[in-house]
Amino acid sequence: LKFPCCWNDGVDEHMIWLIGLKNIFARQLPNMPKEYIVRLVMDRNHKSVMVIRRKQVVGGITYRPYVSQKFGEIAFCAITADEQVKGYGTRLMNHLKQHARDVDGLTHFLTYADNNAVGYFIKQGFTKEIHLEKERWHGYIKDYDGGILMECKMDPKLPYTD
Template sequence: MKKLFSPPKPSMGKSSSFKNPWIEEDTNSKIIGYKKLNVSDIITNFETDSKASKMEELKDELQFRIIRNDNCSQSLMWLLEARNIFMCQLSNMSQDYISELVFNRYHKTLIIIYQGVVVGGICFREFEKFAEIAFCAVGNKFHINGFGSYMMALFKTYLQTVGILNIFTYGDDTALVFFHRHGFSKHTGLQSSEWKGYLKDYVNATLLTCKINPQIDYTMIHAALDAMLNTIEKELGMSKINRVTEFPFTRIEGFMVDQRPNRVVEDKNMSAAFAALLNYSKADLFWKVPQQELGSEYSLSKVYKNLIKNTYHSYEEFSNDVIKVFQSVIDNSPDTNTFTKAAKKVIEKAQEILQKYKP
């Protein structure tokens, strides 16, 4: 796989000023300066990451390019393929708007080429102190292969080379999980005067930002984690490291600890199951169920909000809520209703997916 740009050289001797965006001030605490810390923030997941090995297997068949509309026929063909992926995956966006941004001369697009075909891309625009992601998508067949994660890692590495260390983007409910997983949050390290007026506001979307650490080689994160885990296992003489699910303490000096073990053991399974369900084409109908028409108060968007808020105490509770979304439609609507017919098909797929990811 040909490298487009050299990765940064981390300096281990220097301390980074990069702050964890997920540790927030505990507003409920009466002790000034205390932070709220969840158990999952201080537990290492001792499972080797399949993404590193998967990308290693495919590296000879993958190409990455950063292109723009330069009137070159090859660039235009690649941009057309990237635009088609954005249109397919981002169905809520206007097709004319997607075309306008992809083909204008202010935006660039990082693309993944697999076996000669564009399978994913990030359309973005560079400013003096930050870059704005307009569209980010990968084809349906490549969602679970780590393509999206590696694409985002390459994008961050490219921005390091041009000296841009902040990313802005707007994400709707379906995109928040992906962006949160890659370090995006609602907290920005820039003054509002440095970015306001440059970004287009979107309806029903959340402004997210990501601070890039110049000392990290993002393309090697998964491989580095695997190497560390293998070293630990070798040194300890263990074939498998048991995962810790809870801690015997409720307080660390300076931190309040949330001990709920479900965030450690089952959150990954719930997120994976939910993502797999959303990839099923007919599931989109139930993102927001028309309550007046169908008499159902359940929807996939509500399940998603519960996932984000970590309200599920078990995988079983999460599974029951997912099934209720479709079962309530079946129970309360005529058999001839379009939603009812779709619900009967989706509920079978949902049961299959939930069983597959059951811990």
């Protein structure tokens, strides 16, 4: 099991993984227009942390790091249908936090969570109260009325993965 972070860098293997992830998002997030999913997954400002098992994509999280603001916005998060509720979503989030803190230098994540995913995000340490100062994120992430804005503050030292 691997949790690589990659983006649209032209490397064949990465492109195959990103296409697999885009297909999982399209299936698991039926309210999201497919063109919008492809655009963000392939956008060079976005990165994706993925769960790869036996060379196959099982799920992932696509996010945009705003390095100057030290926060990231999670755009999409999903695990393929027959692999949900086995703990992959939790391990995925832990790898995302570790990478975002140690490689991107981020302190927080924000996301618009679907109503049915709020429970998952709460278990991952997200809250509905936004503590991040508005100046840090205002104008960077746009309002979206299909979900609830949630925040996660990363611990500065905790090892999130082993």
